Amino acid sequence: MSRRRALSCLLLLALTAALGAPAARAAESKARPHERVERVERDRAKDRAVEHGRRPGEAAAERRTTESDRRFLERIDKMSAETRGKVEQLRERGDYQIVNDRPGFESQASFEYHHAKHVLEAKEYGRELSPREYLEQAQRMRDRRADGQTLIEGVRVRDGLKTRFDRATGEWACYNADGTIRTQFKPNNGEAYFHADLDPLAARR
Numbered sequence: 001m002s003r004r005r006a007l008s009c010l011l012l013l014a015l016t017a018a019l020g021a022p023a024a025r026a027a028e029s030k031a032r033p034h035e036r037v038e039r040v041e042r043d044r045a046k047d048r049a050v051e052h053g054r055r056p057g058e059a060a061a062e063r064r065t066t067e068s069d070r071r072f073l074e075r076i077d078k079m080s081a082e083t084r085g086k087v088e089q090l091r092e093r094g095d096y097q098i099v100n101d102r103p104g105f106e107s108q109a110s111f112e113y114h115h116a117k118h119v120l121e122a123k124e125y126g127r128e129l130s131p132r133e134y135l136e137q138a139q140r141m142r143d144r145r146a147d148g149q150t151l152i153e154g155v156r157v158r159d160g161l162k163t164r165f166d167r168a169t170g171e172w173a174c175y176n177a178d179g180t181i182r183t184q185f186k187p188n189n190g191e192a193y194f195h196a197d198l199d200p201l202a203a204r205r
Helices: 003-051 067-077 081-093 108-121 131-143 190-196
Strands: 151-155 162-166 171-175 181-185
Touching: 067 081, 067 108, 081 108, 108 131, 108 181, 131 162, 131 171, 131 181, 151 190, 162 190, 171 190
Parallel strands: none
Antiparallel strands: 151 162, 162 171, 171 181
16 A cells, blocks of 8 residues: 555544544533433432432332321421331331332321321330231221121211221221221220211211
8 A cells, every 4th residue: 555545544534533523522412411310310219219218219109209298207207206216217127118018008108107106106006016017907907897896987077088996996097988098096085086077977878
């Protein structure tokens, strides 16, 4: 190959590289904003998950926090230091993440709050039920047939929720129409509590 031809080849390669560089830079600049957006969204999701006691990477639906959830979490923050510490330990172990099992409570924040309030703080059950024990107890009460003797049920006037009271255990509970659990606990004078806000006509409809 002559020197002139070799120089021509080198010049052609240099020109090709020079012309290709702007296109490559343009492609890179287009990709980078998209990558940045994805990274920011991932970081935000992780922050939200950590803030609300959930593990990063859970389904988006489980990370979603409603206004009601925010209030539940704020109420936990106002409980005793002992209760807050126990809630944190249970969160770290993932013990509250069974919330949607068969179905469970309406949200994880609701589950955390009602377990913390009635089991850990008020100690209504005589012993410290685990989140799973508390959930399964509420599910059993929901799924049993109301015989009108031991287990009675009605409809609450103010919001139309189904309520139940177990005369044997003193437990009261209410549920959404889809069966998700709103709460379960042991009120003082539970039967009077049950009858206080019922719609007496609902059972006849």
